Amino acid sequence: MTNVLTQRLTLAEFLERPNLEESPAWEYVAGHIVQKPMPKFRHSILQKRLLSAIDDPLGHYLALPELRCTFGNRSIVPDVVVIALERIQLNDLGEPQDSFTQAPDWAIEILSPDQSTNRVIDNLLHCLNHGSRLGWLVDPHDHSVLILNTQQEIKICRAEQSLPVLSEINVELTAQDVFSWLKLSKNG
Numbered sequence: 001m002t003n004v005l006t007q008r009l010t011l012a013e014f015l016e017r018p019n020l021e022e023s024p025a026w027e028y029v030a031g032h033i034v035q036k037p038m039p040k041f042r043h044s045i046l047q048k049r050l051l052s053a054i055d056d057p058l059g060h061y062l063a064l065p066e067l068r069c070t071f072g073n074r075s076i077v078p079d080v081v082v083i084a085l086e087r088i089q090l091n092d093l094g095e096p097q098d099s100f101t102q103a104p105d106w107a108i109e110i111l112s113p114d115q116s117t118n119r120v121i122d123n124l125l126h127c128l129n130h131g132s133r134l135g136w137l138v139d140p141h142d143h144s145v146l147i148l149n150t151q152q153e154i155k156i157c158r159a160e161q162s163l164p165v166l167s168e169i170n171v172e173l174t175a176q177d178v179f180s181w182l183k184l185s186k187n188g
Helices: 011-015 041-054 117-129 175-180
Strands: 003-005 026-029 032-035 061-065 069-071 074-076 080-084 106-110 134-139 144-149 155-158
Touching: 011 026, 011 074, 026 117, 041 061, 041 080, 041 106, 041 175, 074 117, 106 117, 117 134, 117 144, 144 175
Parallel strands: 106 134
Antiparallel strands: 003 032, 026 032, 026 074, 061 080, 069 074, 080 106, 134 144, 144 155
């Protein structure tokens, strides 16, 4: 079950909390502190496989798990984010700054059984309203992927329907491809 603290805080107060980075992640939405549910097995498999399928070996962008993104008076932790390398702020050593204060180019959430669908969609819409170009809500129970982007209406993809990705990403996936990752074989 998702934990929600009723104490209202400012974003600055939230970011100073000592337990902020404990697992599962805490998010700041509309003045409230919400703890994401602990991922279950299927969630973890999908997250791992999505990262592997999407990550760019040429280094034009990064696919990252559970990166805290603080922007637009929210601090959220999508399950997977994709960020163009040129948008990542680097320090004097050429390493990324620890705090990411922009919307990712692409945010992916994998719905957990105890998670509020509307809360997750609200976070994806927040990303789109602040510069993200694409959002996916992967529903392992329904074997569907809800697609949100800035160019068209919300779309649900199932089975052999192609899943849209960012134009500069050379990956072709269908909903069936994604959910086939859940089929594990114990036979070598």
